[in-house]
Amino acid sequence: MRPLYIDGSPGCRVVLDEPALRISLTDKADQLFPMSRVSRVVCKGVVEWSMSALLACADAGISVLFLEKNGDLRARWLGRASDRQALTQRLIDLLARADGPSLYENWRLSMEKLAARSFARRIGLLDWREVSVVTLRRQLFVSLGSGGRQCARLLQNILHAELLVWLPEADFVSDDEALLANDLDLAAFVSQLLLWDFYPLLLDDDTVSRAAPMQAMATLFQQRSDRCYLLFRSTINKLHQFLLSVS
Secondary structure, eight states, X not given: OEEEEEEOOTTOEEXXXXXXXXEEOTTSXXXXXXXXXXXXXXXXXXXXXXXXXXXXXXXXXXXXXXXXXXXXXXXXXXXXXXSOOHHHHHHXXXXXXXXXXXXXXHHHHHHHHHHHHHHHHHTTOTTTTTOOHXXXXXXXXXXXXXXXXXXXXXXXXXXXXXXXXXXXXXXXXXXXXXXXXXXXXXXXXXXXXXXXXXXXXXXXXXXXXXXXXXXXXXXXXXXXXXHHHHHHHHHHHHHHHHXXXXX
16 A cells, blocks of 8 residues: 555545545546555645545545645544554553653653754764754754755655554554543654654755655655654654553
8 A cells, every 4th residue: 555645736626436536636637546555645735525535534544634735734634543552551551640741751852862863963963962952953944944844844744644554553543532632642743753864865955956845755755664664663662662661
């Protein structure tokens, strides 16, 4: 299965043509995408969906991400999830403790520091062991420029969409009420972690100067998807170890 990326425009519409999704574009022939081959859908800009298409995606376990024209996340449509899994339950148990939220926040900050320092080392900063995440983010904001920042937003949401598929496979259910009550969005957090691995490439002018940033970032992700998955599994393993250590 592969992700489906839709770069929307006025007149773009997605309807159910069972067992496929039919995408209609103004002045272009309709395209059919069998749902059995679609892992997730990422829509950017103006895309009109029929309710039957959305419900079919939910029934098939296909998540849909809706992005603004500038790449910001607007909404998520989640497919059916299974019963609560082991990772989810451990995290819920931790958050139910008085010290749970602060313990989880400390783990989250430590993971972000690891990812940021790895980025600093890769780009050759001499003080990569000491530089703070805040400082690196401030420098990135300037160095990336508006075009690079747009590409980063697009790429982070592409990663987010992928994580909505990978996390359930790793025994994590993101829409549990207890997690939502704590404003815990693991897919969003891990997508931010994985993005650090792409920043050296996004600082390359050739990467961010392409005509169609949505497709360019989708291609960039596909080229590095195996590495991303390994980094994701490493993060989940660290989360498992952390939860076991505080249980």
